[in-house]
Amino acid sequence: MGCCCCCCAFRTTESIETCIVAKNVSHFVGKWLSSDQAIMNQWLQQQIEEVDRKTSPDPLDPSVESFKNTIESNAELLMFFNQMFTESPTKRKRKNGTPQVRNYHHMLTLINHVLKKSPEFNDSTTLVTFPITAILTKPMETIGGYAAFLNPNVNSHIKDILNTWGRYLQSLASCYILNTDKWLSAKALEKMGGNFEDDFVCDPSKPHYGFSSWDDFFTRQFRPNVRPVASPDDNKVIANACESNPFRVEKNVTKQGKFWIKGQPYNIKFLLADDPLVDSFVGGTVYQGSLRVFYYHRWHSPVDGKIVKAFVADGTYYSIPLSNGGNEYSVVISDYFQGYLAEVATRAIIFIEADNPYIGLMCFIAVGMQEVSSCEITVEEGQKVKKGQQLGTFHFGGSSHCLVFRPGVELVFDFHGYKPWPGQITTSGIKINSRIATVPK
Structure with missing residues (x-):
């Protein structure tokens, strides 16, 4: 979201923060998550309900299970991962007074749940392209979360989890979201420039426009000459x-x-x-x-x-x-x-x-x-x-x-x-x- 002040170019970082807080701008990094906190809460609640409806929990992916074992075998990490949920801000709590993500067990179950899901988009402006970030939004803001997410051992496990999700996003199964109701809808294509078929290498006559996976879609290439090089012979x-x-x-x-x-x-x-x-x-x-x-x-x-x-x-x-x-x-x-x-x-x-x-x-x-x-x-x-x-x-x-x-x-x-x-x-x-x-x- 833009600032209405004409002088915002090259303002100091301190004045940027003042401008944002004063105007109550709700803006997630890179606009990768919905800027509407209510939509974020709604999406997260939907994931929780999907998990809770299951008569028996899904087995944890090996990458998630290994992360769980590391948390529970390290006293310092166990303290941090408990602390980040007891510190969670009250504004992110449900009506019954408990946080949406209740504890680190709940966090791991939700992460496990989204590892077989592609990033979401729909015409109601709900946009949750960072599903794990949505799960961790409030824990990230706590002292416990700050300490835990800087830990090299934690980041090694998170890397394994993201690689697991990445393998799914590079598979044909991840294409279910590449349809005219979601990422290939008129609204989504408009947000990608409005001339998708002319700008990008694709084949609208094929399923999923010819993309073989979510990752194939996201790393799509421009057609030749769509983005000409500025002054190609001038090295200044x-x-x-x-x-x-x-x-x-x-x-x-x-x-x-x-x-x-x-x-x-x-x-x-x-x-x-x-x-x-x-x-x-x-x-x-x-x-x-x-x-x-x-x-x-x-x-x-x-x-x-x-x-x-x-x-x-x-x-x-x-x-x-x-x-x-x-x-x-x-x-x-x-x-x-x-x-x-x-x-x-x-x-x-x-x-x-x-x-x-x-x-x-x-x-x-x-x-x-x-x-x-x-x-x-x-x-x-x-x-x-x-x-x-x-x-x-x-x-x-x-x-x-x-x-x-x-x-x-x-x-x-x-x-x-x-x-x-x-x-x-x-x-x-x-x-x-x-x-x-x-x-x-």
């Missing part, structure tokens, strides 16, 4: 690496800023996963853009150049910072936390030596958030790439990305009339391959 022009909305630009970034505090300055050491090349970017510039649920989810090279290094850094999946002064609805403004997530979430990190020596070494980072933490790199170290060439893709969706430049690189950004968050939320954002910045040399 930097192309947008993802279909995205501008979120933030920060200059003179520090190596070890306190990224978890209210102001959340970028921390290059953690943003780049403490890679040996970190020092090359201290004092440089970070641009971050945000993907939305309906966007194209592949990443393209912003410059002509050579891949110097490319790797995936494992991270957290459900961590949000406790920097909101105890606000029990901190997660509903979690777009505000994208800077934090860029430094702790699972992410693909690709260093590129630009052909333009003025740009030189730069870095592209694809940030996987929560369920969308499967980042696939499709280029190799030493490979030459052209501006607009694919670098990789998110699976099951997408969330955020960063471009990182060395100190001394002057950049004139072009946001095509859009404003950094909380500015306009558009159907397609700034198109991929279009100009995002220009350098003077």
Whole structure:
């Protein structure tokens, strides 16, 4: 949701928070969940009722069973996973006074239940593309949840659970939701640009438009020439690496800023996963853009150049910072936390030596958030790439990305009339391959 203030471009993080809280904006990160808390509660209650109606509980998937065993065999984790439910905010409780998700046993049962479900969409604006996040929304906001979801052992198990869900989303069974009542409805296709058949590689004459799985649909490709590359022969022009909305630009970034505090300055050491090349970017510039649920989810090279290094850094999946002064609805403004997530979430990190020596070494980072933490790199170290060439893709969706430049690189950004968050939320954002910045040399 946009801010009605004309001056919101490049406002400080503190003033952004003030604007959001004052206007009571209800907005989940990347618009991957319904912005209406009542719809979220309704969806979650439906899952609970489906589980409760079963005469005998379904056996836990091995990944969920292993997570349960780890929680119960570790005193510290057992304390955290009990604490996060006793601390759950009262506004998320049912009429009888008990939380919707009652305890960690209930949480695991619900997670197990959605592992054989595809992300949902329908014309009543109910949108729950992050079902596990919906289950964990309130526990994530507690002190117990904050501690638990930063634990490496917890994140290892969550990774296994998400991989299990991912295998389902890459199967034909996940296509049940790809129909004209759901993700291929007129309303959904309109949100994906309104020219779906012309824009994307698909075959409307085939079942599910020819897509073989939910993941195949979400990693759909543009048809040739739908997204032309900006000034392909001018290496002073930097192309947008993802279909995205501008979120933030920060200059003179520090190596070890306190990224978890209210102001959340970028921390290059953690943003780049403490890679040996970190020092090359201290004092440089970070641009971050945000993907939305309906966007194209592949990443393209912003410059002509050579891949110097490319790797995936494992991270957290459900961590949000406790920097909101105890606000029990901190997660509903979690777009505000994208800077934090860029430094702790699972992410693909690709260093590129630009052909333009003025740009030189730069870095592209694809940030996987929560369920969308499967980042696939499709280029190799030493490979030459052209501006607009694919670098990789998110699976099951997408969330955020960063471009990182060395100190001394002057950049004139072009946001095509859009404003950094909380500015306009558009159907397609700034198109991929279009100009995002220009350098003077």
